[in-house]
Amino acid sequence: MGRRPRRQGRPVDGIVLLDKPSGITSxxxxxxxxxxxxxxxxxxxxxxxxxxxxMLPICFGEATKFSQFLLDSDKRYRxxxxxxxxxxxxxxxxxxxETRDVNVNLEQLEGFIAGFRGETMxxxxxxxxLKFEGKxxxxxxxxxxxxxxxARKITVYEISLLRFEGDEIEMEVHCSKGTYIRTIVxxxxxxxxxxxxxxxxxxxxxxxxxxxxxxxxxxxxxxxxQAREQGIQPRELLDPLLLSLxxxxxxxxxxxxxxxxxxxxxQGQAVQAANAPxxxxxxxxxxEERTFIGVxxxxxxxxxxxxxxVKIRQQ
Numbered sequence: 539m540g541r542r543p544r545r546q547g548r549p550v551d552g553i554v555l556l557d558k559p560s561g562i563t564s565x566x567x568x569x570x571x572x573x574x575x576x577x578x579x580x581x582x583x584x585x586x587x588x589x590x591x592x593m594l595p596i597c598f599g600e601a602t603k604f605s606q607f608l609l610d611s612d613k614r615y616r617x618x619x620x621x622x623x624x625x626x627x628x629x630x631x632x633x634x635x636e637t638r639d640v641n642v643n644l645e646q647l648e649g650f651i652a653g654f655r656g657e658t659m660x661x662x663x664x665x666x667x668l669k670f671e672g673k674x675x676x677x678x679x680x681x682x683x684x685x686x687x688x689a690r691k692i693t694v695y696e697i698s699l700l701r702f703e704g705d706e707i708e709m710e711v712h713c714s715k716g717t718y719i720r721t722i723v724x725x726x727x728x729x730x731x732x733x734x735x736x737x738x739x740x741x742x743x744x745x746x747x748x749x750x751x752x753x754x755x756x757x758x759x760x761x762x763x764q765a766r767e768q769g770i771q772p773r774e775l776l777d778p779l780l781l782s783l784x785x786x787x788x789x790x791x792x793x794x795x796x797x798x799x800x801x802x803x804x805q806g807q808a809v810q811a812a813n814a815p816x817x818x819x820x821x822x823x824x825x826e827e828r829t830f831i832g833v834x835x836x837x838x839x840x841x842x843x844x845x846x847x848v849k850i851r852q853q
Contacts (some may be wrong), residue, residue: 547578548773551599552780555744557752558586558594567755571596574758575776579701583608583744583786584715589631592741593752597786604833604845607745611789612695614712614743617736619723621705624733627665627679638732640705646701650729654697654722659689663721688775692717707734712743735833746788753779783848784830790821791841793834800831801826804850808843819845 554575558567564585572580575598583595583605592615597605622640625632662668664679668687678685693714701708711719720736727734742749758776765772793814795803801807803822814820817836822844824831832847 545630547572547576548774549599550575550577550580550777550780551562551601551783552777552784553598553601554596554779555719555747555752555781556594556596557754558591558756558801560589560591563588564594567594568596570755571758574755574772576728576772582604584613585739587629587631587720587739588742589629590739592739593744593747593749594741595747595786598780600848601783601786603848604783609791610715611745612712612714612743613711613717613741615719616708616710616738616740616742617719617723618706618738619726619734620706620737621707621727621730621734622732623735624710624724624727625735627735628663628724629665629736629739632665636733640730640732642730642732647707647730648699650726651697651699653729654694654726658690658702660692660700660718660721661689662687662716663718663724665720666718678746690716694722697722708739710742719738734745745786747781751781784821784823785831787821790819790833791815792823792828793820794823794825794828795831797825803834803842803844804831804847806844806847808837808839808841810841814840814842818841 548630554571556567556571558564561590564582566582568582577598579602580598581602583597586594589785595608621642622638623634624636626635664684665676670678675685675729694711694717696712698710700710719739721735723734734801761775762772765775793811795811799809814836819833819835820842822831822834823829830848833845834842837843
């Protein structure tokens with residue numbers, strides 16, 4: 539008789555806001571966090587370049603069902619760029635391909651920066667993680683192969699100049715999903731006639747998540763060690779860091795269902811609810827405790843059809 543496969547982790551549900559360090563991939567960071575929490579299932583919500591630091595929401599267990607909402611949400615970044623040098627990757631990880639004199643004044647700089655606000659079309663960088671025929675673009679770029687990329691609609695809600703010193707600028711950008719900050723910096727450098735590339739990039743916001751809730755890998759490792767020293771389960775110190783499942787869908791309107799009605803939803807059936815909006819997606823909760831049970835969508839008959847349901851774990 540064959541051996542029963544060993545369980546790779548424990549069931550954990552929730553979201554932790556990792557402050558990703560520079561120098562590692564988002565997947566590398568994810569694997570470290572998954573190991574620390576000894577989680578059965580985990581996924582991140584939108585890759586950051588190895589150079590970049592900052593907010594990387596990591597979803598565990600049932601929260602992975604709602605990660606798309608965070609992927610689709612607005613983001614906020616702080617970026618430092620060097621003027622006068624253009625690189626093949628638009629950041630300092632690449633090779634300098636062009637050096638030009640910097641003859642830029644503040645008025646000129648602010649004028650060009652303002653031009654990025656609003657809806658524009660952006661062609662993704664060849665060094666992005668977007669896929670072409672199943673492979674990320676950066677793999678083609680590293681092999682010296684350029685492939686066609688379609689321009690995509692992006693929205694820059696706000697972009698402001700924080701600092702301008704010599705050949706260095708610092709900006710804050712609030713933008714829609716799929717916006718490449720490296721491309722904005724490269725385009726800005728060309729507008730200024732001197733070239734530019736990113737030297738530091740930090741994501742300071744995803745959706746509505748507060749920056750003060752972020753934790754570093756070092757802090758997580760310290761809690762793991764602390765639990766060992768105290769002779770307690772690591773989950774006792776780690777799990778209080780988890781944000782709720784429905785924090786990923788807080789922007790959706792809530793519809794609270796009575797337990798008997800919710801039981802039909804949990805079986806995959808559409809239900810009528812007097813307090814539901816006329817269209818779109820909703821965040822469904824159950825009973826007086828307002829237990830989150832998933833996301834529903836208003837169908838053509840005005841009923842709430844379950845779209846993503848939470849598996850209620852037995853305590």
